[in-house]
Amino acid sequence: MTKITTDEQLTDLLITPSEVDIDFARQLRGDTVVLGAGGKMGPTLAQRLRMALRKAGKDLRVLAVSRFGSSSARAELEATGVETLAADLLDPAVVRTLPQVENVLYLAGRKFGSTGDPELTWAMNALVPAWVAEHYRNARIVAFSTGNVYPFVSADQGGSVESDLPAPRGEYAQSCLARERVFEYFSRKFHTPCLIYRLNYAIDLRYGVLVDIARQVIADQPVDVSVPAVNVLWQGDANSYALRSLDLCESPPRILNVTGPETISVVRAAEFFASRFGRARLSLDAGQRADGSRRRVGRSRWHKPEQGYEISSHGWEVLMPDRTESFRKLMQQGLVIPAHPLALTEDRKMDERRQRALTRYYCDAGSGGVAVGVHTTQFNIRDAGVGLYEPVLELALEEVCRFENRTGKTLAKIGGVCGETAQAVREAETLRRLGYNAGLLSLAALNGATNEELIEHCHTVGKTIPLIGFYLQPAVGGRPLNAEFWERFVEIESVVAIKVASFDRYQTIEVLRAVAHSGRGEEIALYTGNDDNIVADLLTEFRFGDRTAHFVGGLLGQWAVWTSCAVELLRSVQDAKRNCARMDTVLARGAEITDANAAIFDARHEFHGCISGIHEVLRRQGLLAGRWCLDPHESLSAGQIDEINRIYAAYPLLNDDAFVAENLDRWLS
Numbered sequence: 281m282t283k284i285t286t287d288e289q290l291t292d293l294l295i296t297p298s299e300v301d302i303d304f305a306r307q308l309r310g311d312t313v314v315l316g317a318g319g320k321m322g323p324t325l326a327q328r329l330r331m332a333l334r335k336a337g338k339d340l341r342v343l344a345v346s347r348f349g350s351s352s353a354r355a356e357l358e359a360t361g362v363e364t365l366a367a368d369l370l371d372p373a374v375v376r377t378l379p380q381v382e383n384v385l386y387l388a389g390r391k392f393g394s395t396g397d398p399e400l401t402w403a404m405n406a407l408v409p410a411w412v413a414e415h416y417r418n419a420r421i422v423a424f425s426t427g428n429v430y431p432f433v434s435a436d437q438g439g440s441v442e443s444d445l446p447a448p449r450g451e452y453a454q455s456c457l458a459r460e461r462v463f464e465y466f467s468r469k470f471h472t473p474c475l476i477y478r479l480n481y482a483i484d485l486r487y488g489v490l491v492d493i494a495r496q497v498i499a500d501q502p503v504d505v506s507v508p509a510v511n512v513l514w515q516g517d518a519n520s521y522a523l524r525s526l527d528l529c530e531s532p533p534r535i536l537n538v539t540g541p542e543t544i545s546v547v548r549a550a551e552f553f554a555s556r557f558g559r560a561r562l563s564l565d566a567g568q569r570a571d572g573s574r575r576r577v578g579r580s581r582w583h584k585p586e587q588g589y590e591i592s593s594h595g596w597e598v599l600m601p602d603r604t605e606s607f608r609k610l611m612q613q614g615l616v617i618p619a620h621p622l623a624l625t626e627d628r629k630m631d632e633r634r635q636r637a638l639t640r641y642y643c644d645a646g647s648g649g650v651a652v653g654v655h656t657t658q659f660n661i662r663d664a665g666v667g668l669y670e671p672v673l674e675l676a677l678e679e680v681c682r683f684e685n686r687t688g689k690t691l692a693k694i695g696g697v698c699g700e701t702a703q704a705v706r707e708a709e710t711l712r713r714l715g716y717n718a719g720l721l722s723l724a725a726l727n728g729a730t731n732e733e734l735i736e737h738c739h740t741v742g743k744t745i746p747l748i749g750f751y752l753q754p755a756v757g758g759r760p761l762n763a764e765f766w767e768r769f770v771e772i773e774s775v776v777a778i779k780v781a782s783f784d785r786y787q788t789i790e791v792l793r794a795v796a797h798s799g800r801g802e803e804i805a806l807y808t809g810n811d812d813n814i815v816a817d818l819l820t821e822f823r824f825g826d827r828t829a830h831f832v833g834g835l836l837g838q839w840a841v842w843t844s845c846a847v848e849l850l851r852s853v854q855d856a857k858r859n860c861a862r863m864d865t866v867l868a869r870g871a872e873i874t875d876a877n878a879a880i881f882d883a884r885h886e887f888h889g890c891i892s893g894i895h896e897v898l899r900r901q902g903l904l905a906g907r908w909c910l911d912p913h914e915s916l917s918a919g920q921i922d923e924i925n926r927i928y929a930a931y932p933l934l935n936d937d938a939f940v941a942e943n944l945d946r947w948l949s
Contacts, residue, residue: 310382
């Protein structure tokens with residue numbers, strides 16, 4: 281935790297590049313100009329890029345262009361190696377004299393909240409882009425815009441997405457849409473790669489909606505809650521995403537929503553500040569807005585949380601949570617996390633309607649999260665001819681976020697990561713960009729690697745996203761991982777959890793012993809993936825001398841079916857452990873689940889029909905249209921359908937068919 285008490289410390293924080301920024305700078309081609317570099321974000325954006333280039337060993341120019349009313353602002357930029365150029369972009373002759381570069385970050389324009397001179401707003405936001413787009417027709421352009429171009433949406437809809445049609449209200453928002461259309465016109469005319477960067481509420485500790493709320497609270501003024509919910513994004517994240525968006529430019533322009541993943545209640549934020557400031561009374565002002573139950577907010581494709589910081593200013597402190605630590609705490613609660621299957625049509629294309637329905641099912645069933653892009657989703661979604669890795673992740677995230685916004689519940693969002701190091705890092709970057717909390721790291725592709733090589737691989741991936749270790753049994757593509765590996769793996773700081781799916785008692789105990797001896801049991805949550813031994817894993821306290829370890833929850837393919845019953849099962853296990861109750865009933869249920877899993881997972885045939893068995897159960901419930909897999913040769917084994925019929929008849933209390941039937945039409949709508 282870093283305490284920030286001065287503007288200098290804050291600026292240092294905002295301009296210090298992340299490792300991902302430095303990696304981006306290493307492959308950047310050509311010089312960059314930041315137009316409109318004198319505003320709130322421009323100076324730190326330009327300096328962040330300059331420092332990233334320096335650390336990457338690249339000798340490329342960064343030019344900051346603004347009217348620069350303050351000489352000190354120019355001096356600060358130049359002190360970090362940014363070249364400055366004073367220019368009035370409202371003069372087309374001046375624009376035509378600007379140096380030609382390969383990369384343009386366009387921040388110029390009249391900003392939200394500007395009052396008076398509407399003609400100036402239109403000139404800055406619609407005329408200047410035309411001159412710039414024509415002058416820099418051969419560059420890549422990231423053009424800043426705003427989520428204000430979207431219509432207001434109700435707080436339970438999960439926010440606007442890039443495919444939503446604009447519906448700007450008021451001259452400011454209309455002029456911003458005009459800016460977008462101008463860039464789009466010239467991008468199409470000259471084939472200029474371009475990206476429209478729709479940013480929702482970047483903040484630092486000196487400005488932004490949270491600062492406004494805090495100031496109202498500390499001054500005992502009524503807090504305006506006419507807009508009840510907002511998204512905000514740390515300015516350091518916004519800067520980082522803007523730089524890296526250069527790689528996403530295309531013609532016609534790509535549109536990118538950029539905001540924080542959380543929907544922040546204005547009332548809850550005000551209550552938080554009141555508590556921190558010792559204000560016994562809190563005054564709220566609902567205002568006169570007719571649509572006060574609605575908000576304008578975007579769903580972001582980028583999300584990389586930065587460090588948590590404690591800030592001290594003018595005698596009061598504000599805590600910005602470290603999201604990795606929040607995720608650790610969430611995982612330590614003990615959750616039901618189903619491994620998410622892939623819904624396909626008969627011609628083996630993704631069935632988006634049923635894919636969304638599955639996610640809705642898991643959310644409504646009471647799951648604590650979902651794991652997507654994992655073995656149950658089918659590893660070959662990554663194949664070049666399939667290309668479903670990112671689309672599947674995006675669909676699941678959209679539905680989970682809608683559920684979170686509607687209910688206020690936070691779910692664990694976990695994505696699968698596999699392949700050799702280069703591929704694994706790319707996948708980790710995708711997860712982080714989309715907004716996933718952690719990567720479930722499969723090491724199956726490194727079958728011949730030594731422990732030293734495996735640990736180096738894990739360290740490298742862990743620099744990009746928090747890690748969940750994964751012991752996958754060899755029968756379904758995993759590799760053996762010995763005790764020495766786990767002893768070293770648990771020392772990696774970015775490890776937040778481990779899923780043990782070795783289907784082997786000896787190997788399971790080696791993992792738990794490593795966590796117990798590491799002293800990190802409160803930091804690394806243990807999740808069973810042993811579908812053959814779920815209940816016993818969850819009930820057992822594993823003792824290693826004076827150290828103990830225990831599984832807190834499950835991340836399981838078995839829990840991809842009958843999920844609401846799995847939630848009840850985990851609750852009954854937790855109650856039994858908490859109340860020291862007799863375990864007879866719970867253990868008996870565990871034996872039933874193991875028998876059912878043997879049928880569904882096709883244990884009799886070395887798990888060949890594992891995924892098809894999951895699909896068959898979901899097909900019977902109507903969640904899937906069929907049990908098709910991406911591999912046409914992957915299907916049920918001989919006799920497996922009879923085994924599934926048997927366990928359905930023998931253990932009717934294990935299924936949640938009635939729950940699914942009651943909600944299926946809604947999930948499919």
